[in-house]
Amino acid sequence: MNISPNRRILLVDDMPAIHEDFRKILIPHALENSDFNDFEAALFGDTPQVVAAAFELDSAYQGQEALAKVQSSLEAGLPYAMAFIDMRMPPGWDGVETIERLWQADARLQVVICTAFSDHSWDEVLARLDVRDRLLILKKPFDAIEVRQLANTLTTKWELSLQADAHLTRLETAVLERTREITRTNHALQTEINERKLLQEQLVQSEKLASIGQLAAGVAHEINNPIGFIFSNFGTLKGYLDRLFNMLALYQYAENSVNTPEFAAMLQDLREKMELDYLKQDIPQLMDESMQGIERVRQIVQDLKDFSRVDSAQGWLMANLHRGIDSTLNVAANEIKYKADVIKEYGAIPEIECLPSQINQVVMNLVVNAAQAIGTQRGRITIRTGMQDEQVWIEVADTGSGIPPETLNHIFEPFFTTKPVGKGTGLGLSLSYGIVQKHHGRFEVESVVGQGTTFRVTLPIRQPVQRTEERPA
Numbered sequence: 001m002n003i004s005p006n007r008r009i010l011l012v013d014d015m016p017a018i019h020e021d022f023r024k025i026l027i028p029h030a031l032e033n034s035d036f037n038d039f040e041a042a043l044f045g046d047t048p049q050v051v052a053a054a055f056e057l058d059s060a061y062q063g064q065e066a067l068a069k070v071q072s073s074l075e076a077g078l079p080y081a082m083a084f085i086d087m088r089m090p091p092g093w094d095g096v097e098t099i100e101r102l103w104q105a106d107a108r109l110q111v112v113i114c115t116a117f118s119d120h121s122w123d124e125v126l127a128r129l130d131v132r133d134r135l136l137i138l139k140k141p142f143d144a145i146e147v148r149q150l151a152n153t154l155t156t157k158w159e160l161s162l163q164a165d166a167h168l169t170r171l172e173t174a175v176l177e178r179t180r181e182i183t184r185t186n187h188a189l190q191t192e193i194n195e196r197k198l199l200q201e202q203l204v205q206s207e208k209l210a211s212i213g214q215l216a217a218g219v220a221h222e223i224n225n226p227i228g229f230i231f232s233n234f235g236t237l238k239g240y241l242d243r244l245f246n247m248l249a250l251y252q253y254a255e256n257s258v259n260t261p262e263f264a265a266m267l268q269d270l271r272e273k274m275e276l277d278y279l280k281q282d283i284p285q286l287m288d289e290s291m292q293g294i295e296r297v298r299q300i301v302q303d304l305k306d307f308s309r310v311d312s313a314q315g316w317l318m319a320n321l322h323r324g325i326d327s328t329l330n331v332a333a334n335e336i337k338y339k340a341d342v343i344k345e346y347g348a349i350p351e352i353e354c355l356p357s358q359i360n361q362v363v364m365n366l367v368v369n370a371a372q373a374i375g376t377q378r379g380r381i382t383i384r385t386g387m388q389d390e391q392v393w394i395e396v397a398d399t400g401s402g403i404p405p406e407t408l409n410h411i412f413e414p415f416f417t418t419k420p421v422g423k424g425t426g427l428g429l430s431l432s433y434g435i436v437q438k439h440h441g442r443f444e445v446e447s448v449v450g451q452g453t454t455f456r457v458t459l460p461i462r463q464p465v466q467r468t469e470e471r472p473a
């Protein structure tokens, strides 16, 4: 290990003679004729000269002075590695207090406390100082070799502790960085898991919707045929009845010409009993009502077909959204007119590539939901359109009940409804969501309970890929 040497030592002693002694021991040119070198060479070989040459000795004669030196050495970036401190230094601080103060200034400072005798018990000294491993005791009279060895060992220890701290800091930084990395990875993983969950949910949802669509298409197909012939038969029946009524009118007229009075009376009696006049009035009415009923069933079947797209005559078209919204509002007028005023705030938008009947479905669901969210007090439904970033948006805003936050997460789920049985199936929004997804668009909802809700559908002007599979066969 390459240790950059900090050999700075502070001697704190009130006796100038002691400073002289230490200088002789620790500074090589003060060591001439000293038998110390010989002694150390005998113990450690020829190297100690080099080590000895590295010490720098500084002197303080009182604790306060020592503190000032320690502080200025720190400020200069040249801290002392260690200090020799005398136990008794009248009139100032004693050794223990000096050590306390010095450690407050520089906790890393290694200390040797020098004493001829102890007027403190050592236990007391150790209790007063938070010693850990920074304090050694040197008893007077001391040997030069003890001083040299303490100086060597403690200055080296100072270096090592510095390096250990640096190493620790590096390790801590590395651990911190690694922890951050793991947190990042964790976060990314969680995001991916969430995205996958969402995708899976959407997949399940779209599969459900597809099977509902198929079911609807199947039912529509089955109803379509009988409705077709009932409708056409009704047309024919109506013609037949007209002819029969004409004939009856003639018969009635002929009644007067019947010569047999009993027979004429019988005819009149029968006519009155079967209320022929009433039938003549009521049958056409019944026929008309039935025709209207059949017409409605036909429309429902057509809607079902459109809705399931199976029989849709429309493929992807460039279509004018405003026209679609207007016709949808007409269809939904019955749902809306008793509950809300409709305000249109159309912006300038281009035609967009879409499946128009499906976009109508979306608008229809939103508008009907909006109307249903408005209570007994008459409200407002505002329909806005506009353009942003090459995309077109449609907004349906109501002044209805609003949606509580805990419900908001569920409204796009199939069969989620807060409406009474028979009023809502909970499919409107999930179907709309599927349609908007298919158009590469997106849904946004903002809602304040008690104030109202705004749904926004954003759609691209052109579809990103040619949707040949979507085109009608």
Ligand SMILES: Nc1ncnc2c1ncn2[C@@H]1O[C@H](COP(=O)(O)OP(=O)(O)OP(=O)(O)O)[C@@H](O)[C@H]1O
Residues within 6 Å of the ligand: 365, 369, 370, 373, 398, 400, 401, 402, 403, 411, 412, 416, 417, 418, 419, 423, 424, 425, 426, 427, 428, 429, 430, 453
């Ligand atoms: N504009 C709105 N204001 C308040 N709540 C709404 C609004 N739109 C939707 N919701 C809530 O979302 C739920 C789901 O709506 P969705 O259109 O999917 O089903 P539904 O309207 O209940 O039934 P369906 O549309 O099948 O007749 C509703 O039951 C309602 O609680």
Ligand SMILES: [Mg+2]
Residues within 6 Å of the ligand: 365, 368, 369, 424, 427, 428, 429
């Ligand atoms: Mg709905």
